[in-house]
Amino acid sequence: MFTAVVIDDEPLAREELIDLLHESNQVEVVEQASNAIQGLKVIQSVKPDVVFLDIEMPQVSGIEMLAMLDPETMPKIVFVTAYDQYAIQAFEDNAFDYLLKPINPERLLKTLCKLKKHQPKPVEAIAPAQLEQIPCTGNHRIMIIATQNVExxxxxxTGVLVRTAxxxxxxxxxxxxxxxKTPLIRCHRQYLINVKRIKEISLLENGLAEIMTQSGFTVPISRRYLRSVKEHLGII
Structure with a gap:
């Protein structure tokens, strides 16, 4: 599973690519940005494996942004563009690959396969089939949270956050x-929920919904996952 950041000034194009990456089951989009300056801060913060970077952006283009990254430490860069002529320059500027808009899902899969071939093989560890506890960090300590207590x-x-009451x-x-590996279920591209910690669900317009947890925290439910959440709660 790769971690990725998507940088594009067009919200619809950004969301479309994020959806395609999520559907591939090979990429976790940990953050997104709408311009190069914000993108640089995000890359420094989350240190993704790969960045999907739009070329045509106001003020600072994707190609100009690439020149600002340290070649020794930067993630793999996949340029996203609507113009064929940028492809050659993309490779001259040390980009890993490029995708043309509108993005073809099959072409995207080729990029992901190429990324997988270049991914260092991690040292394999024996992991339990299910996790009853989740290790978390904070205040220079490692804390162990029982999954049943996670909302x-x-x-x-800053990465993946685990919230309790x-x-x-x-x-x-x-x-x-x-x-x-836990009882948490997907309710949104960026959220998992413990159904036993749901206090109420508010149904919104356009097939969207919101969960309120027992502690009063609000969690979004996307259209894609609303039915699944209802099924887990026994709601037809």
Missing amino acids: CAYTGI DSELTTQLSLKVLED
């Missing part, structure tokens, strides 16, 4: 690992 988990600018801590585990 939700979500991606923020009285605390919010950072974990090194990805949302995908938490989804696969």
